[in-house]
Amino acid sequence: MRLCCVDHYRCDEPSASTYVWCEDDWTEKQFSEAVKRAEVAYNAALKSYSDRKTEDPYPRGVYTDPDFKEYPDMKVSEVIAIHEEKKLEREKWKATEHTATRSFSKFLEDEGLVDFYSVEAEYEVNIWWGHRHGDAIEYGDNSPWDKDLREKAKKVKTRRRVVGGTFH
Numbered sequence: 001m002r003l004c005c006v007d008h009y010r011c012d013e014p015s016a017s018t019y020v021w022c023e024d025d026w027t028e029k030q031f032s033e034a035v036k037r038a039e040v041a042y043n044a045a046l047k048s049y050s051d052r053k054t055e056d057p058y059p060r061g062v063y064t065d066p067d068f069k070e071y072p073d074m075k076v077s078e079v080i081a082i083h084e085e086k087k088l089e090r091e092k093w094k095a096t097e098h099t100a101t102r103s104f105s106k107f108l109e110d111e112g113l114v115d116f117y118s119v120e121a122e123y124e125v126n127i128w129w130g131h132r133h134g135d136a137i138e139y140g141d142n143s144p145w146d147k148d149l150r151e152k153a154k155k156v157k158t159r160r161r162v163v164g165g166t167f168h
Helices: 029-053 078-100 104-110 149-155
Strands: 004-009 012-021
Touching: 012 029, 012 104, 029 078, 029 104, 029 149
Parallel strands: none
Antiparallel strands: 004 012
């Protein structure tokens, strides 16, 4: 698998980086197209969610049993029908909310990319440093989230910078 990076920019400044793995035979163009599809799907999910009610239509939830007291002049079958309709409406809202609140990396996974930490290391070794309280041990931890994005931006090649979903 190949390690790939999506650099995110906001207001023309580096904002974040998302690291994912793609298959060895993927080209940069395939990777770029997958990222673009994920971006389009992410934006569509956000728009769909914001176009609907932003609050739960039934914040107290839809209980297992219909609230017959709320409709004293209706038949039981009518109240059950209303209750089932409310349940369906809430389930649709919850599904839209769930999709819109997923992280962008989940949309990348939908396009066949693999989350950075989902890949098992080929070799793994443990070191026990003991109880060395007070010793400053520089582990050389290389988590992708421990980087200063402004420093990283200086090193990024101009042709790889993503603006509006396309490589420049």
